[in-house]
Amino acid sequence: MWTKIVHNARVLSALQQCIVLAVVAVAFYVLITNASANIDALGIASGFGFLQERAGYAISFQLIDYSPNDTYLRAYAVGLLNTLLVSVLSIVFATIIGVFLGVCRVSENWLLGRLSHLAVEFLRNVPLIVHLIWWYGLMLALPNVRQAISFQDGAFLSNRGLTVAWASDGSLVGWGVVSIIGGAVLGYALIARYRAGLQWKGFGPPVWPAILAGAVVVPILVYLFTGSSWQWDVPVSRGFGFAGGVNLPPELLALWLALSFYSASYIAEIVRGSIQSVSRGQYEAARALGFSEMPTMLRLIVPQAIYPMVPQVTSTYLNIIKNSSLGVVVGYMELVSATGGTTLNQTGQAIECIALVMATYCAISLITSLLMNIYNYRISLRTHS
Amino acid sequence: MTVSATQSHSGVQVPPHHPLGHQVTRWIKTQLFPTPFQSCLSLITLVLLVWFTPLALDWLLFSATFVGDSKADCIGGGACWLPVTQRIELFVYGFYPDTEIWRVNIAFGLAAAILPLLYIKQIDRRWVLGYLIVLPFLMWWLLKGGVGLPEVSSTKFAGILVTVFLGVIGMLFALPMGVLLALGRRSNKPVIKLLSVLYIELVRSVPVITLLFMASLMIQLLFPEGMTIDIFLRVLIVLIMFTAAYMAETIRGGLQGMPSGQYEAAKALGFSYWKTMGLIILPQVLRNTIPPLLTQFIGLFKETTLVVVVGVLDVVGIAMSTTAAPEWLGLEHEVYLFLALFFFTICFTLSRYARHLEKQMEKSRS
Numbered sequence: 165m166w167t168k169i170v171h172n173a174r175v176l177s178a179l180q181q182c183i184v185l186a187v188v189a190v191a192f193y194v195l196i197t198n199a200s201a202n203i204d205a206l207g208i209a210s211g212f213g214f215l216q217e218r219a220g221y222a223i224s225f226q227l228i229d230y231s232p233n234d235t236y237l238r239a240y241a242v243g244l245l246n247t248l249l250v251s252v253l254s255i256v257f258a259t260i261i262g263v264f265l266g267v268c269r270v271s272e273n274w275l276l277g278r279l280s281h282l283a284v285e286f287l288r289n290v291p292l293i294v295h296l297i298w299w300y301g302l303m304l305a306l307p308n309v310r311q312a313i314s315f316q317d318g319a320f321l322s323n324r325g326l327t328v329a330w331a332s333d334g335s336l337v338g339w340g341v342v343s344i345i346g347g348a349v350l351g352y353a354l355i356a357r358y359r360a361g362l363q364w365k366g367f368g369p370p371v372w373p374a375i376l377a378g379a380v381v382v383p384i385l386v387y388l389f390t391g392s393s394w395q396w397d398v399p400v401s402r403g404f405g406f407a408g409g410v411n412l413p414p415e416l417l418a419l420w421l422a423l424s425f426y427s428a429s430y431i432a433e434i435v436r437g438s439i440q441s442v443s444r445g446q447y448e449a450a451r452a453l454g455f456s457e458m459p460t461m462l463r464l465i466v467p468q469a470i471y472p473m474v475p476q477v478t479s480t481y482l483n484i485i486k487n488s489s490l491g492v493v494v495g496y497m498e499l500v501s502a503t504g505g506t507t508l509n510q511t512g513q514a515i516e517c518i519a520l521v522m523a524t525y526c527a528i529s530l531i532t533s534l535l536m537n538i539y540n541y542r543i544s545l546r547t548h549s
Numbered sequence: 550m551t552v553s554a555t556q557s558h559s560g561v562q563v564p565p566h567h568p569l570g571h572q573v574t575r576w577i578k579t580q581l582f583p584t585p586f587q588s589c590l591s592l593i594t595l596v597l598l599v600w601f602t603p604l605a606l607d608w609l610l611f612s613a614t615f616v617g618d619s620k621a622d623c624i625g626g627g628a629c630w631l632p633v634t635q636r637i638e639l640f641v642y643g644f645y646p647d648t649e650i651w652r653v654n655i656a657f658g659l660a661a662a663i664l665p666l667l668y669i670k671q672i673d674r675r676w677v678l679g680y681l682i683v684l685p686f687l688m689w690w691l692l693k694g695g696v697g698l699p700e701v702s703s704t705k706f707a708g709i710l711v712t713v714f715l716g717v718i719g720m721l722f723a724l725p726m727g728v729l730l731a732l733g734r735r736s737n738k739p740v741i742k743l744l745s746v747l748y749i750e751l752v753r754s755v756p757v758i759t760l761l762f763m764a765s766l767m768i769q770l771l772f773p774e775g776m777t778i779d780i781f782l783r784v785l786i787v788l789i790m791f792t793a794a795y796m797a798e799t800i801r802g803g804l805q806g807m808p809s810g811q812y813e814a815a816k817a818l819g820f821s822y823w824k825t826m827g828l829i830i831l832p833q834v835l836r837n838t839i840p841p842l843l844t845q846f847i848g849l850f851k852e853t854t855l856v857v858v859v860g861v862l863d864v865v866g867i868a869m870s871t872t873a874a875p876e877w878l879g880l881e882h883e884v885y886l887f888l889a890l891f892f893f894t895i896c897f898t899l900s901r902y903a904r905h906l907e908k909q910m911e912k913s914r915s
Binding site: 177180181182184185188195198199201202203205271272273274275276279285286289290291292293294297298301305457482486487489490492493500504505508514515518521522525526528529530 | 591738744753756762767900
């Protein structure tokens with residue numbers, strides 16, 4: 165009777181799972197009791213109450229107002245925004261360089277192909293931290309403020325970073341974003357209207373050039389009409405620093421460039437792989453139909469290559485966000501160096517701080533994969549129906 | 550030979566044989582100057598190459614200083630490689646005692662021996678597997694000492710020694726853990742599956758640096774008072790845990806690629822789950838996933854450089870301390886270039902090797 169029950173596969177399986185669960189639970193219990201005993205012994209507070217306390221440390225670069233008198237929570241928000249800023253900048257730059265290198269890599273020009281192959285291999289086989297400390301060294305080796313490299317007197321590059329002219333009331337970003345989004349929506353609305361009026365559904369011109377055109381043209385028009393009334397805040401050299409303008413510190417520039425070039429090599433490989441994955445027959449068919457080189461690429465190969473590219477590129481973008489944590493090496497105050505570094509050292513609440521940082525990264529990944537899945541679902545509907 | 554002879558006799562046209570010079574000009578014409586646009590591109594790149602290569606070579610080699618004692622000896626106008634050549638022992642062996650350096654050399658040799666072992670087909674796979682299992686313990690024993698060898702404190706570990714040690718040992722311990730996680734993720738037992746998925750996804754969605762911070766700042770809180778673990782070991786554990794999660798996904802890909810006939814055949818023969826996996830599925834999966842696993846090793850090798858953030862002096866740490874040393878101030882380009890070339894050489898060779906193995910496999914399959 166007893167052996168019969170034990171040898172039942174389902175009972176056995178349930179038993180195994182219970183044992184595994186019990187082991188994990190006991191391990192967690194032991195760790196948590198240890199932790200609480202240690203925390204009591206060291207006299208460290210617990211819980212997330214510390215977030216409301218005064219932070220007391222300065223952050224050299226911030227997107228929202230922040231002073232040492234603000235709370236740890238605000239310092240966390242500053243760090244998060246800095247992470248997102250450098251990630252977005254790097255994603256844009258890495259995509260541009262990566263697509264360029266990838267296209268060069270598949271080009272029919274032997275010399276160009278070899279050279280970009282060499283560049284890609286060099287960029288991707290050197291660890292990111294080496295890229296970073298190298299760029300940082302270069303940034304610090306730039307001339308000082310007095311001899312800063314000037315671009316039309318509107319931007320200055322020195323060992324204090326890049327200082328650029330900016331609209332004085334800070335509304336430039338707000339209006340810029342609004343006009344870009346508004347332009348994109350306008351472009352989409354126009355093209356959707358045009359496509360809806362067509363007799364053959366689904367055979368109209370593609371949607372994305374219209375969105376892109378809207379996002380580019382509308383801001384330019386807005387600038388042309390209102391630009392004269394803007395107050396430009398031009399940086400002026402004042403001894404050891406600049407007065408006015410907005411300053412991108414060398415830490416940000418180094419991290420931005422390092423992340424961009426390192427990740428560009430991955431994007432280049434993705435672009436190359438996707439273009440080469442389009443079957444040879446497609447090229448031959450295009451040639452047989454009398455398509456020349458450029459239309460073959462743009463109308464036939466790229467649209468087919470872009471779908472397998474999307475998930476891989478997304479994971480590269482996620483890696484950029486995760487790798488931006490290397491800011492801690494050069495002292496760029498992003499999420500990990502602000503909350504996981506200074507806040508942790510000041511409060512001693514290691515578990516809470518690290519949990520907070522990890523949870524934030526998890527949330528970013530989850531949101532991205534969710535968007536990715538929605539996109540994939542829509543694509544699969546379009547290609548398989 | 551005979552086929553082409555008969556064909557040419559029966560009147561089928563044989564491609565005419567071109568002299569070499571003609572072939573070269575034709576190649577240049579088709580590869581470099583097929584269209585006006587391409588010709589422009591080629592010309593621009595050629596001009597840049599011709600202008601840049603001599604300058605670079607001159608700086609790197611011809612005007613560079615390789616021998617000397619201090620920065621004052623660098624008068625050639627080219628690169629000053631003295632911080633590297635003068636400190637090469639520090640770069641390779643760290644602070645390892647001079648009399649024991651032979652142990653490090655043997656450990657390097659043992660690690661490098663993996664590649665030929667993977668390459669030579671005649672060796673029984675079981676021997677290779679056995680070697681891979683013994684290797685991390687052997688390396689640990691050689692470097693750390695203990696039974697029969699004088700003990701070396703891990704505070705003396707630095708430089709390339711740390712990088713290679715963390716990379717190889719991390720990889721070899723992560724492999725079994727990755728296999729278990731991959732099997733767990735494909736298990737039909739909900740609890741095991743859920744735990745594996747949670748672990749893999751959690752580790753994969755956070756940056757390595759936060760895990761390293763956890764190792765350096767948080768783990769002490771989780772263990773009973775008085776029990777301290779060497780920072781080196783803690784960092785190693787984190788790298789293993791981290792790599793295992795990524796590896797699990799690679800191996801899962803391999804498991805999904807196995808035809809279901811293999812499972813059915815095993816079931817028909819009455820094999821148990823572990824016998825099916827251990828004797829039939831995993832040997833095939835592991836063999837097929839050697840190229841992606843090597844790529845993963847390259848990734849891990851590059852990730853080990855992050856340990857410098859928590860104060861372990863790997864080769865990057867030594868380089869950073871060199872550029873900060875007053876006697877070598879201002880020579881960061883040479884030091885970082887050396888660092889970049891070091892990683893490039895190893896990672897590029899390994900990636901070529903992985904590519905080669907992959908091609909061989911494709912060939913043997915078709």
